[in-house]
Amino acid sequence: MISLEMAFQVINGADVGLPVLLAIIFGVLGSVVGAVFAVIFAMCFAGLVALGAISVHKKLPNLQLAYAIIQSNIVAVLFFLAVICSIVMTKTVIDMIKDNSEKTWTPKMKEYLKHKDEIDQLQQQLKCCGTTAYKYEDSKYPDSCCDIQPCTVAFPKACNTAEVEFLVGGFPIAVSLFLVPLPVKIASITLIMLIRKRLMTELSDESEN
Structure with a gap:
């Protein structure tokens, strides 16, 4: 039968394993933003994993409580960020x-002409031309509206639409990164509190004897 301590160490270790796995998956899929976020999460979680492992191995109830409090705060923050990202993605x-x-x-x-550099940078970066409210005349496309010169066939996407897609496009990835660690964290909090409760009972019995 698997002990509470062993189960905790497995779940606790997965706290780093999940972000690392996500980093690999996003890297394979070509999502640099997702991979970077996953690696950052993994680095942040590594120190907390070490704290939890030490607190259980050394039987330190105060450190176990600190671990549970920190994890609970992280769960709340991750859930809040996921909700915010979801709200941003609404129509x-x-x-x-x-x-x-x-x-x-x-x-x-x-x-x-007054804002040429700024507009050219936007249109080339996002591969867009004009906005929904403003269309360049066919014979007067700026060079930045095309990849091939002379510019006769402009990018089909309006810049306000392209800018929204650019800004919001990474939010589904962020939501998944915020939500995926939650089950593992909640399980680790539950296990370490059970371990701490049992440890406190044992210490209480020893003090009475």
């Missing part, structure tokens, strides 16, 4: 970002 917020982008870029594009 209402996306439309709001899109409208704000349109209001920002449309006046500048109407004065293209």
